[in-house]
Amino acid sequence: DAGVTQSPTHLIKTRGQQVTLRCSPKSGHDTVSWYQQALGQGPQFIFQYYEEEERQRGNFPDRFSGHQFPNYSSELNVNALLLGDSALYLCASSWCGVNTEAFFGQGTRLTVV
Amino acid sequence: QKEVEQNSGPLSVPEGAIASLNCTYSDRGSQSFFWYRQYSGKSPELIMSIYSNGDKEDGRFTAQLNKASQYVSLLIRDSQPSDSATYLCAVENYGGSQGNLIFGKGTKLSVKP
Numbered sequence: 001d002a003g004v005t006q007s008p009t010h011l012i013k014t015r016g017q018q019v020t021l022r023c024s025p026k027s028g029h030d031t032v033s034w035y036q037q038a039l040g041q042g043p044q045f046i047f048q049y050y051e052e053e054e055r056q057r058g059n060f061p062d063r064f065s066g067h068q069f070p071n072y073s074s075e076l077n078v079n080a081l082l083l084g085d086s087a088l089y090l091c092a093s094s095w096c097g098v099n100t101e102a103f104f105g106q107g108t109r110l111t112v113v
Numbered sequence: 114q115k116e117v118e119q120n121s122g123p124l125s126v127p128e129g130a131i132a133s134l135n136c137t138y139s140d141r142g143s144q145s146f147f148w149y150r151q152y153s154g155k156s157p158e159l160i161m162s163i164y165s166n167g168d169k170e171d172g173r174f175t176a177q178l179n180k181a182s183q184y185v186s187l188l189i190r191d192s193q194p195s196d197s198a199t200y201l202c203a204v205e206n207y208g209g210s211q212g213n214l215i216f217g218k219g220t221k222l223s224v225k226p
Contacts, residue, residue: 033212042117042201042216043157056213090156094212099145099164102212107156 002027004093004105012111013081021076021108025093031055032074033102034066035090043090049074050096078110086112115140117204119217127225132189134220136202139183145205146178148187151219152198161187192224 005024013019025032031050035043045058049068068074072093078085088109092102116139126132134148145164149157161176163169163185169176175188185204189196199219206213 031212033214035214040218042203042218043214045206045213045215048213058213088156092212092214099162100212101147101159101162102214103159104149104156 004029004091004103006089006091006105006108008108009106010109010111012113015081015083015112017081018077018079019081019110021078021089021091021110022073023076023091023093023105024073025091026103029093029095029103030072031094031096031100032068032072033092033094034074034076035092035104036060037088037090037107039087046076081112083112086110115204115206115215117202117215117217119200119202119220121218122221123223124220125223125225126192128192128194130192130224132192132196132222132224134187134189134200134202134222136185136187136204136217137183138185138202138204138215140204140207140215141180141183142207143204144207146176146185147203147205147214148174148176148185149201149203149216150196150198151201157201189222192222194224194226197222197224 033048034046037043047057148161163176202217203214
């Protein structure tokens, strides 16, 4: 049973560019949440997708957007990259039941230069 | 602003000792609590979840929850050098969706042989 998979694992982008990160959830999971983890900090919730819609959003600007596909996989898009967007981007999958647990993928390390 | 607080450490314990990690949270309505382990450069790995007051044991790990005191802890018995990692406390965002987690900054644990 494949766990949560993310691609790519590493990425270097130039300030002002756009980036797309991808996530495939764990088998049986229907909900995907995205987090940003800066060095030395805990992950911060960006947004969550369920039934192909953004269900909840954290305190992130509109430059951060996403999408969920019918197979539950998801993309995170970041426009107009800033140096401060450099971080580990984590995807977590879960299912929509009660007392559900979230499992993380290996993350995408984004460096903006 | 909902917060999850952890001592950043580092917490250093000798091999075979009990490591005690603590976490407090601000939102009294929170119902679901999690401990993740994160090795340097890797993504968080779920090690314990707890939803009811009291203790929950899983192998060498025991999670303790006291909702009245808004306090969660993790005990690691017979600590091993392989337990050296950052431990993240996560609390489900009450009023948010399942899987919308608020993380502490993590406690770095070092187990000395």
